[in-house]
Amino acid sequence: MTTDTRTPAVSGPHTAAPENTPRLTGRAKLVLFVLCAAQFMVALDFSVLNVALPALGRDLGLSRSGLQWAVTAFTLPSGGFLLLFSRMGDLYGRKKLFLAGLAVFTAASLLATFAWDPASFLAGRALQGLGAAVIVPTGMSLLTTTFPEGPLRDKALGISGTLLSLGFTVGMVLGGVMTDTLGWRSTMGLLAVAGLLVLFLAPGLLSESRTPERPRLDVPGAVTVTGGLLALIYALSTAAERGFGGTDVRAALAAGLVLLAAFVVVESKSPAPLVSLPMLGRRTVAWGNIGGLVTFSMMSTVVFVLTLYLQETLRLSSFLTGLVFGVQGVTSAVAGAYAPRFIGRFGARRVLIGSLLAQGAFTGVLLGMGAESGALLAALAVSVASMGHLGAIISYGVIVTSGVPDEEQGLATGLVTTTQQVGLTVGIPLLGVLATTQDALFDGVRLVLGIDAALVIAAALLVAAGLGRRKA
Structure with missing residues (x-):
């Protein structure tokens, strides 16, 4: 495959006529299902435990300060080892590592489900994160090498991006329901069952993929x-x-x-x-990942401060708060379905810029919420902002991986997935802490939302200038 990055997916419409657009075969759909199910499972793990933390702490004897480690124990290895395992997949076989990561993740989920003390639970969470660090980049590389560049890959990335975002949202809703009805252990048990299902289906569907050369790690x-x-x-x-x-x-x-x-x-x-600096020097790779980092970090911050606002300012229950984010999940699914079509028609560059502008503008609309009412405005505004967020996720993935040869797809997708994981991790510490340190929580929430909206809009303008008008 040529390394020429001037592809229709990046900056212009695909030239194939609609009637010539290739369709997914039955087997391709099954492959896509397996890869997306694995991504969805990992995304679910980021949020499904959040509302269960108080019950978990009481059961296992974790202090309030210790509860953060239920999250940190997962995010440390899941973000820290991504690039390493991405490159190992390129060299030693993506399918082989993908299956190994699934096995580790599933076993770790079982350990967390039956944890008998804080140490065993945190060990399970850390191993889940390690498994996720293998699954995410190798799964993305298998997706981009399985589906050829163009409409099929755009569609596959669209479905994958939608499920990635939905997993985070569904996890928040599902975590509350399962904790109230079945207990916190059911949230970890769900991940174990999902892991076993994917592990059962994947070996017979996926083909091995690696770089033709075997340089040293x-x-x-x-x-x-x-x-x-x-x-x-x-x-x-x-x-x-x-x-x-x-x-x-x-x-x-x-x-x-x-x-x-x-x-x-x-x-x-x-x-x-491990990372090709010339690849980082590509306009599409550099600016695409900047757009991805901003959309992930700023949207995760919006979800965090809105959760505080709805539960601590408006005093909504966990169930009603979940419903607010449930609306967000529906609109995200709609955006994920249509984003590949817009990319095919207008180009990924325009979709990324427009999506970031939409995310930033409707984050700004959230400033209209009041100290005594605003749940409906929150549900509507965050839902439209999430549509922009989904468009940005899908289009930046297309931009970064377009024009990259198969033997370097692991490097490109490793950067994509690292951007995702780091974005999910850094937004809340950098901005969310401002909401919790103000004298009045509502004032802190408004401050964070204003900064968040301004940063996303500024990023959209910078990405527009960085990518330029010409095909990249």
């Missing part, structure tokens, strides 16, 4: 990027709970930045780099 690059991401995610996750004043937070933040800087130096000199 870039160990110095792996150590510096993994250590840097682990330190950075730890610092930001801990800061969300305790602020940036702690010595451990500041030390981890500094170590993370130093290690990531060292990673850039290592990669510039490595004969077989």
Whole structure:
């Protein structure tokens, strides 16, 4: 495949006539189902436990400060090891690693389900995160190498992006219902059952995929990027709970930045780099990932502060709060269904820019919420903002992976998935903490929403300038 990045998917309409547009075969649909189910399962894991944390803490004896580790234990390895496992999949076989990640994730979910004390539960969560760090990049690479660039890949990425966003939303709703009816352990049991189902179907459907050459693994690059991401995610996750004043937070933040800087130096000199710096120099890869980072980090922040607003300011129950985000899930599904069509007609560049503008504008509409009422406005505005969010997710994935040869798809999709995971992790610590440290929570929520909206709109303008009008 050519490395020419001037593809219709990036900046212009596909030239194939509608009647010549290829369709998914029955087997291709099953492959897509398996890969998307795995992505959905991991996305579900990010949020399904959130509303169950108080019940979990009472059952296992976790303190309030210790509850953050139920989340951090998962996000540390899931974000920190993504690039490493993405490259290992390129070199040693994506299917092989995908199945190994599924096995680890499923076993870890069973451990968390039957945990008998805090240590066993946190060990299960950490292993879930490790499994997720394998599943997400290898699954995305299998998707982009299975479906050829053009309408089929756009459609596959659209379905995958929709389920990724829906998984986070559905997890919040489903977690509350399951915890109230079956107990918190059922949330982890659900993930174990899903993992077993995908593990049963995947071996017979997926084909092995790897790079034709077998260069040595870039160990110095792996150590510096993994250590840097682990330190950075730890610092930001801990800061969300305790602020940036702690010595451990500041030390981890500094170590993370130093290690990531060292990673850039290592990669510039490595004969077989973990991340190709020339690839990062591609306009589409650089600006596409910037758009992805902003849409993920800012939308996760909106969900976080809206949850605080609905439950602590308006005093809505967990069930009613879930219904608000349920509306968001429906509109996200609609956006996911139509985004590939818009990309085919207008190009991914325009869809990304327009989607970011929509997300930012309707995040700004949330500033109209009041201290005593505003649930309906919140449901409507966040639902439209989420449609923009879904459009941005799908279009930035198309932009970053278009024009990249199959042997480098792991590198490209590793960057895509790292952007997703880091975006989900950094938004809340950077902005969400502002909401919880103000004298009045409602004032803090408004402050965060205003900053959030401004950053997304500014990012849309920067991405527009960075990608340019010409085909990239």
